[in-house]
Amino acid sequence: MFETLSGRLSGVFDKLTRQGALTDEDISTALREVRVALLEADVSLPVARDFVKAVSEKARGQAVTKSITPGQQVVKIVHDALVDMLKGEGPAGELKIDSPPAPILMVGLQGSGKTTTTAKLAKRLKEREGKRILLASLDTRRPAAMEQLAILALQVGVDSLPIVAGQTAVDIARRAKQQAALGGYDVVMLDTAGRLHIDDELMDEVTAVRDVAKPRETLLVVDGLTGQDAVNVAEQFDGRVGISGVVLTRMDGDGRGGAALSMRAVTGKPIRFVGLGERMDALEEFHPERVAGRILGMGDIVALVEKAQETLEQEAAERMVKRFQKGQFNMNDLRSQLEQMQKMGGMQGMMSMLPGMGKMQKQMDDAGIDDRVLRRQVALIDSMTKKERRSPDLLQASRKKRIAAGAGLEVSDLNKLLKMHRQMADVMKKMGGMSKKSLLRGGLGAML
Numbered sequence: 001m002f003e004t005l006s007g008r009l010s011g012v013f014d015k016l017t018r019q020g021a022l023t024d025e026d027i028s029t030a031l032r033e034v035r036v037a038l039l040e041a042d043v044s045l046p047v048a049r050d051f052v053k054a055v056s057e058k059a060r061g062q063a064v065t066k067s068i069t070p071g072q073q074v075v076k077i078v079h080d081a082l083v084d085m086l087k088g089e090g091p092a093g094e095l096k097i098d099s100p101p102a103p104i105l106m107v108g109l110q111g112s113g114k115t116t117t118t119a120k121l122a123k124r125l126k127e128r129e130g131k132r133i134l135l136a137s138l139d140t141r142r143p144a145a146m147e148q149l150a151i152l153a154l155q156v157g158v159d160s161l162p163i164v165a166g167q168t169a170v171d172i173a174r175r176a177k178q179q180a181a182l183g184g185y186d187v188v189m190l191d192t193a194g195r196l197h198i199d200d201e202l203m204d205e206v207t208a209v210r211d212v213a214k215p216r217e218t219l220l221v222v223d224g225l226t227g228q229d230a231v232n233v234a235e236q237f238d239g240r241v242g243i244s245g246v247v248l249t250r251m252d253g254d255g256r257g258g259a260a261l262s263m264r265a266v267t268g269k270p271i272r273f274v275g276l277g278e279r280m281d282a283l284e285e286f287h288p289e290r291v292a293g294r295i296l297g298m299g300d301i302v303a304l305v306e307k308a309q310e311t312l313e314q315e316a317a318e319r320m321v322k323r324f325q326k327g328q329f330n331m332n333d334l335r336s337q338l339e340q341m342q343k344m345g346g347m348q349g350m351m352s353m354l355p356g357m358g359k360m361q362k363q364m365d366d367a368g369i370d371d372r373v374l375r376r377q378v379a380l381i382d383s384m385t386k387k388e389r390r391s392p393d394l395l396q397a398s399r400k401k402r403i404a405a406g407a408g409l410e411v412s413d414l415n416k417l418l419k420m421h422r423q424m425a426d427v428m429k430k431m432g433g434m435s436k437k438s439l440l441r442g443g444l445g446a447m448l
């Protein structure tokens with residue numbers, strides 16, 4: 001069903017591609033289409049609305065870049081907004097399983113892939129984190145399900161709790177916890193019973209198990225192919241039992257990932273893993289970028305986005321080089337550089353944009369220049385008159401005192417700034433004689 005979404009978006013972007021620049025009207029037209037497309041793809045109305053709002057806010061502030069088309073630019077903005085919306089806090093695949101034996105409760109409907117996912121996750125935790133795992137099936141109504149878990153446990157090389165007939169789910173949960181504590185296991189995973197549909201009996205049972213097990217993580221397993229239904233299931237489980245994360249299965253199928261978007265938006269709970277097949281190693285940490293690409297349905301979207309990013313950085317670097325080439329570097333130039341550094345995430349961000357700047361970065365680090373210092377330096381420049389900014393040579397003792405006082409700082413702070421300015425101006429002057437190409441290729445590094 002998500003074919004519609006990708007098809008529609010392609011159509012919108014094709015139209016944009018043929019136009020010259022990104023206008024407000026372009027953005028509105030594109031976003032109207034995006035909204036309709038999301039709705040058709042079974043994303044709920046409030047989710048689609050929020051998404052479009054976030055995208056439109058981002059899009060309006062964006063500078064048009066030369067070397068990518070407006071269409072590609074909108075793709076990037078939509079892609080980034082999708083990633084933002086899909087992303088949880090911290091790494092998706094990190095589970096809270098520090099105090100052993102840490103109980104993990106696996107919940108979900110029958111057929112969602114719960115038992116398979118339980119075994120896949122056990123394998124992952126065993127192999128990647130060296131955890132000792134105990135698996136227990138609580139599906140007392142379906143002996144076959146209990147057998148299935150025991151077989152899968154053998155297959156992935158972890159232990160499973162011996163099956164005892166006649167016990168309730170709560171009994172088994174209690175026994176599993178005891179066994180896990182006695183046996184020195186790091187993690188005990190409880191595979192709860194599923195039903196075809198959500199019913200009160202199921203919810204009551206899972207809730208009772210939860211109260212006994214006191215899980216560190218409660219992972220809901222949902223079939224990624226079921227779209228809006230999956231979202232309803234997530235909402236219900238989260239409301240009744242409380243979940244800490246979601247595993248989306250069958251993401252190897254035709255689904256376009258729209259469920260992921262709604263689920264994340266509706267429950268606010270992070271998607272932790274995705275199932276990508278029947279094999280025991282077909283479980284991956286959730287990557288918002290991949291799912292965003294999938295929702296957009298454009299194969300090389302990630303490459304495209306990366307290219308767009310590079311283009312933006314290249315353009316910023318070129319602008320900087322132009323300034324250097326003019327051979328001018330007064331306090332106004334320094335101020336705009338400092339501001340840009342702040343905007344771009346501090347020194348690190350800016351330095352990393354110019355090849356060969358690593359050495360200068362180190363010098364600045366050594367000199368204790370960080371973002372707080374950046375702000376003080378800007379304050380000092382702001383405290384200068386227009387004339388002083390254009391010709392810093394004017395600065396004698398009395399002017400220095402006034403400027404430092406105006407910024408609430410010491411004359412020694414101002415002297416440091418002036419020294420840095422002189423050093424940078426020197427470098428700029430030398431660079432002014434170099435070709436743009438060699439500057440961008442790393443000539444700067446050679447000069448330092």
Ligand code: GDP
Nearest residue numbers: 110111112113114115116249250275276277278
């Ligand atoms: P449960 O009833 O929720 O425990 O579901 P199962 O774990 O028994 O899985 C039902 C079927 O779905 C099995 O045939 C699994 O192999 C299959 N399955 C589970 N996860 C995935 C997945 O990520 N992709 C695919 N293609 N099949 C899956």
